[in-house]
Amino acid sequence: MPFLFTNAALLAGLTALGLPIVLHLLLKRKNQRLRFSTNRFFQQQDTRSKSKKKLRNLLLLSMRLLIFALIAFAFARPYLPLSMGGGRAEPRRQLVVVLDRSLSLKAQDSTGPRWAGALKATRGLLSKLNGQDLAALVSCAPRSSVLTPFGPSDVTGRKLEGLEPTTGAADLADGLREALRLIALSEKGYAPSIAVVSDFQQSSCQNLASVKLPSDVDIQWVHIGDLAAPNIAVADLNLAAAETNKPFAVIANHGDEDLSGLESLFLVDGKPAGTRTVNIAMGSLTNVEWEMPKVSPGWHSAELRIRTKDSLPIDDTRYGAFYVPQALHVLVVEGKKGVRSFQEESFFLMAALDPNYGDTNAGPARFVIERCVPATLGARLKQAIAARAKASTGTSQASEAAAIPTLDPEVVVLPSARQLDSATAAVLQDYVQSGGGLLLFLGDGLSASRLNTDLSAILPAQIVKTENAEADFFWRVGDYDHRSPSLTVFQLPNSGNLGLTLFSHRYSLQTVPGSHTEASFDDGPPLLCSRNPGRGRVLMVNTSADTSWSDWPKHKTFVPWVHGAVAALANRAHESRIQPGETLVTDTDEELDVAGNGKQPLTLRDMDHKETSVTPNDHGMVDLHLSQPGVYSLRDDTGREVRRIAANIPVAESDLLSFKPVEIQKQLVREQVQPQTDLAAGLFGADRQRKEYWRLLLVAALAVLCLETLLSNRSNQ
Numbered sequence: 001m002p003f004l005f006t007n008a009a010l011l012a013g014l015t016a017l018g019l020p021i022v023l024h025l026l027l028k029r030k031n032q033r034l035r036f037s038t039n040r041f042f043q044q045q046d047t048r049s050k051s052k053k054k055l056r057n058l059l060l061l062s063m064r065l066l067i068f069a070l071i072a073f074a075f076a077r078p079y080l081p082l083s084m085g086g087g088r089a090e091p092r093r094q095l096v097v098v099l100d101r102s103l104s105l106k107a108q109d110s111t112g113p114r115w116a117g118a119l120k121a122t123r124g125l126l127s128k129l130n131g132q133d134l135a136a137l138v139s140c141a142p143r144s145s146v147l148t149p150f151g152p153s154d155v156t157g158r159k160l161e162g163l164e165p166t167t168g169a170a171d172l173a174d175g176l177r178e179a180l181r182l183i184a185l186s187e188k189g190y191a192p193s194i195a196v197v198s199d200f201q202q203s204s205c206q207n208l209a210s211v212k213l214p215s216d217v218d219i220q221w222v223h224i225g226d227l228a229a230p231n232i233a234v235a236d237l238n239l240a241a242a243e244t245n246k247p248f249a250v251i252a253n254h255g256d257e258d259l260s261g262l263e264s265l266f267l268v269d270g271k272p273a274g275t276r277t278v279n280i281a282m283g284s285l286t287n288v289e290w291e292m293p294k295v296s297p298g299w300h301s302a303e304l305r306i307r308t309k310d311s312l313p314i315d316d317t318r319y320g321a322f323y324v325p326q327a328l329h330v331l332v333v334e335g336k337k338g339v340r341s342f343q344e345e346s347f348f349l350m351a352a353l354d355p356n357y358g359d360t361n362a363g364p365a366r367f368v369i370e371r372c373v374p375a376t377l378g379a380r381l382k383q384a385i386a387a388r389a390k391a392s393t394g395t396s397q398a399s400e401a402a403a404i405p406t407l408d409p410e411v412v413v414l415p416s417a418r419q420l421d422s423a424t425a426a427v428l429q430d431y432v433q434s435g436g437g438l439l440l441f442l443g444d445g446l447s448a449s450r451l452n453t454d455l456s457a458i459l460p461a462q463i464v465k466t467e468n469a470e471a472d473f474f475w476r477v478g479d480y481d482h483r484s485p486s487l488t489v490f491q492l493p494n495s496g497n498l499g500l501t502l503f504s505h506r507y508s509l510q511t512v513p514g515s516h517t518e519a520s521f522d523d524g525p526p527l528l529c530s531r532n533p534g535r536g537r538v539l540m541v542n543t544s545a546d547t548s549w550s551d552w553p554k555h556k557t558f559v560p561w562v563h564g565a566v567a568a569l570a571n572r573a574h575e576s577r578i579q580p581g582e583t584l585v586t587d588t589d590e591e592l593d594v595a596g597n598g599k600q601p602l603t604l605r606d607m608d609h610k611e612t613s614v615t616p617n618d619h620g621m622v623d624l625h626l627s628q629p630g631v632y633s634l635r636d637d638t639g640r641e642v643r644r645i646a647a648n649i650p651v652a653e654s655d656l657l658s659f660k661p662v663e664i665q666k667q668l669v670r671e672q673v674q675p676q677t678d679l680a681a682g683l684f685g686a687d688r689q690r691k692e693y694w695r696l697l698l699v700a701a702l703a704v705l706c707l708e709t710l711l712s713n714r715s716n717q
Contacts, residue, residue, distance in 0.1 A: 003693075006077035013072035017065050056711065063708040070701035079692040093133040094150060094190040096179040097122055100198030100224075101141040101163070102170035103587075103653040107199075107311040109229040115165055117224045118197050122160060125195050125222070126153040134190065136182050140175030140198070142168035142587050150186055167314070167627060168587030169650040172198060173207035183217060193218040199225045200659045203652040208664060212671040219668070221661035229311040230255030232262065233654035234318035235285065237304045239580045246289040249304040249318065253280045254655045259308075266290045267303040278306075292578065297326040299581070299644040301631040315654045319631050321581030321644035327368040328570050331409035335374055335419045345415035345443070345546050346371070348553035352562040366577040367566065370409060377412075378424040381431040384408040388434055410570040411437035415545035417455075418445040425454035432458045433534030437569025442507050443544035458538050460515035460531035464508040467525075474502035477527060480519035485568030486528070486539065487518060489560045496557035503527075505549040506542050537569045583646045586629050594634065595620025597642050605633045 005011065099122055105115045126135055134150040137159055147163075148156045176194065183192045198204070200223055213219060236250035249266070253259055262278040273293045280286045288304075302320040310316070330353060334346045341347055350357055353367045372380055387408045412431065414420075417440060420428070432438050438458065448463040469475055477498040482491045490496050498519070509526050511517060518528040518539075529540045543549045552558050567573045584590045594602065594616050602622065604612045607630040614622045614634075626632060626647040634643040 003078040003080060006079065006692075008076055010075040011072060013075060014069060016068050016072065019068065021061065021065075060708060060712055063704055063711070067701050067704050067708065070697045070704065074694040074697035074701065077692060077694045078697075079694075091191040092189065093129060094183065094186055094192045095125065095129060095133065095135045095153075096138060096182055096192075096194045097125055097135065097156070098138045098140050098172070098175040098179050098194060098196045098198075099147075099163075100170055100172065100175070100196070100204065101139050101165045102201065102204055103165060103167050103314070103649055104199055104201045104204075104312070104656055105165040105224070106314060107225065107229055107231070107656055109226040109311050109656075111225055114199055114225040118199075119160055119163070121197050121222045121224060123157055125197075125220075126157045129153040134186075136179075138175055138178045138182070139163075140170045140172055140178075140204075141166045142170065144171070144174040144178045146178060146182060150182065166587045167629065167649055168585070169653055170204045171207055172196060172200075172204050173211050176208070176211045176213070180211075180213070180217070191218075192216070193220065195220040195222055197222045197224065199223070199656070200661070200664060201653070201655070202657050202659055203655065205659050205664060205667070208667045209669060212669050215670050221664055223658070223661055225656075225658065227658045227660065228256065229656040230257065231311045231315070231654055231656050232259065232280075232306060232308045233312070233315035233651075234304050234306060235651050235654065237302065237318045237320040239302060239320045239322045239578060240576075247292055247302070248287045248289045250285055250287055251278055251280060251306060252285050252654060253282055254657070255310075256282050258282050263307045264288055265303075265305045265307070267305070268293055268295065269300050270303075295324055297324050299323050299633070299641050301644065301646075311656055312654060314629065315649055317629070318648055319629060319646040320583065321631055321646045323579040323581060323644070324577070325572075325575055325579065327365055328411070328567065328572060329368045329370065329409045330411050330413060330566055331370050331372060331377075331380065332413045333374055333377055333415065334371055335416055337373075345544070346413070347546065348558065349413055349415060349545055349562060352553075352559040353566065366563070374419040374421075374424065377420075378427040380409070381412070381427045381436075384436065385427075385431055385434050388436075409436070410572075411439060411566050413439045413566070415441050416443045416445070417451055418443070418447065420451075420454070422450075422454050425451075429455060429457050429533075432536035432538060435535040437536060437566070437571075438538045439541070439565055439569060440538065441541045441543065441545040443546075443549060446507075448507070458531065458533040458536070459512065460529035460538055460540050461509035461511045461526060464510060467506050467508055469504045474504055475506065475521045475523065476503070477501055478520050478522035478524070480528070481516075484516075484518040484528075484530070485573035486530075486561060486565035488573070489564050490557070496555075496560065498557050501550060501552045501555055501557070503543055503550040503552075505544070509540075509542060537571070539565055539569060581644045581646060583648060584624065584626055586647050586649050587627055588625070590624045590626075591621045592624055592634075592643070592645070593620060594622055594643065597636060600637055602642065603635045603637075605635065607631060 099118065105118055107114050111117060129135055131152070133153065135153040135156040136150045137147040137156050139145050139147050148159045175196070179194045183194075186192070194217060196219070200221070231254045233252050233254065234249055235252040237247075238249070239247045241247055249264070251262070251264065258279075258281050260279040262280065264276045264278055265272060266274045266276075274290055276288050276290070278286060278288055300322055302322065303317055304320075305317045308316060332346050332349060332353075334344055336344050350369060354365050354369050356365065357369055412428070428438065442463065446463065448465065452459065452462050480487055480490075480498060482488060490498065503521065506521070506525065506527075509529065511526060511529055512531070515529050515531045517526045518530055520526050525542070527542050529542070531538045543552065545553070547553055564573065567575065582592060597616070599616050599618075599620070601613050601615045604614050604624070606628070614624070616622050622634075624645070626645070629647050629649050632645045632647060633641055634645065635641050
């Protein structure tokens with residue numbers, strides 16, 4: 001086969017072969033005539049020496065000509081294509097198939113199931129290889145990996161059997177990097193190429209520009225499915241909003257048509273909790289609110305389903321989990337008898353704590369209200385003290401008892417203490433010191449001296465006497481401590497203005513050591529005083545619980561303050577009415593904090609009741625990999641549920657809009673091939689498509705130059 005030249009014009013350098021000839025002629029010695037008496041003694045020896053010198057000179061000339069010729073040919077860069085050098089019609093190939101296995105390949109559009117099309121296209125690529133070609137398969141999923149290294153195409157094709165898409169997202173850039181790593185570590189002498197089989201969903205192509213593709217690697221883009229497939233998806237299920245508003249779902253329309261009459265279904269613990277009809281414009285989002293039904297304390301599951309026929313059914317359902325803590329049990333004492341409800345001293349307190357009091361169809365309430373009269377308060381508190389003492393005995397049943405909702409009050413609310421007898425006051429002191437909470441309002445008819453004596457062990461201030469504001473000159477709230485648990489709700493801007501409240505009556509108070517003034521009137525005296533006697537908590541309010549001494553119960557700040565005060569007295573100030581569980585993304589590695597359960601193994605149970613054992617590490621974290629959407633439960637060795645987790649598909653996988661292969665090609669960044677460092681590549685070149693010989697010619701020229709130098713030195717001796 002004839003050689004080809006990269007720089008054929010440099011062969012003109014062969015004209016430099018005339019230089020050694022000129023030098024040789026210039027350096028040629030001329031014979032000099034000398035007169036001798038006789039030369040018969042030199043004739044024979046001189047003839048032999050002259051022949052040797054002539055031969056050496058011709059050899060030197062040939063070597064110098066060869067050196068210049070080798071240099072000229074080297075600069076012209078001769079090479080042989082692999083098809084010529086190997087005697088084959090085509091070079092041997094190395095094909096890496098990067099197969100997209102992201103969730104979007106589960107879609108079905110006008111071309112049929114996308115995954116079936118991806119498998120068919122992959123098998124078609126492998127069928128075009130001959131027996132001497134090699135093929136490898138790279139799975140492009142949340143974790144790109146090599147399914148088969150380079151080998152015969154039929155072996156690689158068998159790996160496709162039983163292969164399915166994952167439930168996670170993919171990054172095609174990671175798949176390309178894995179393919180390039182395979183090529184870099186593979187055997188030389190093959191023509192490398194990459195084929196990417198994908199639907200080229202836009203979310204999976206965002207990082208392609210970060211991959212530098214060598215210039216000698218061919219790449220082929222095999223597009224599967226339609227460029228745009230209509231799809232409706234549940235993008236979010238927000239259960240945290242149920243604390244202050246209503247839970248809601250976000251529904252996305254990824255199609256090019258407006259939809260009306262879309263039916264959605266909200267389920268709690270697998271039971272329907274309501275339906276909504278949704279209208280949604282093309283390419284937009286819409287919120288759908290739901291009423292949370294009344295549920296018992298503990299862990300619960302929630303689902304939002306939409307009923308539609310679209311390209312990707314798996315995203316028509318979204319899952320959530322939430323925890324409802326045990327309702328805070330409040331005992332409200334009402335001293336008035338025979339009056340209408342709105343005339344009771346506890347009317348505004350009852351309305352603030354539970355506006356749906358008595359409604360059995362209401363949603364989960366934060367407070368459970370129990371009412372009693374002063375005459376039965378002592379007996380009721382004795383029961384609570386006995387139950388608390390039994391729960392704190394430290395027996396093995398204590399933990400089980402803690403998980404059972406208690407019927408004993410955690411906080412006692414006294415709208416007025418004027419009807420408390422000494423015996424009841426003594427029981428109330430014992431109740432507080434054993435861990436209970438007391439919210440005490442001051443009002444008309446109190447016997448200050450008796451109350452100071454009977455409740456001296458728990459009162460945050462001594463009651464002195466009543467004070468009345470002058471006409472049209474009411475007191476207002478002055479300074480208050482935002483850090484106090486009952487007032488933290490007013491830390492944020494626009495959360496309420498306590499200074500709008502007007503007070504007409506109050507008591508002069510003398511705070512006791514160890515008490516804390518949480519709020520005061522604008523002229524200095526205490527409004528809210530707290531104290532922690534024993535294991536309990538007491539909050540004294542220097543006004544009445546109704547509107548006889550102030551208009552506070554009519555202001556918007558009253559309800560959040562009552563909630564905060566009662567929760568703080570129960571030591572549950574930061575507890576939400578509904579606490580959303582963790583939501584994880586399918587087919588990703590996640591860590592979950594379960595430090596509160598020690599290092600004991602836990603059992604993970606899925607929706608089909610299949611169980612897997614997981615063990616926390618030294619930091620109290622468990623590694624989870626949830627492959628299917630749904631609700632999962634973590635249980636300890638006693639079977640008690642300690643956590644409920646929702647797993648949902650990546651939101652971005654619902655948008656099936658794709659790139660065209662031409663658009664992807666524009667994102668590619670090519671880089672020049674770096675020279676190989678091994679000896680064979682140094683001599684023959686690093687190009688996989690041809691063998692180059694210029695390096696070998698330079699080495700030969702150097703070797704001839706060394707020989708010429710040695711021979712030249714001997715000739716001059």
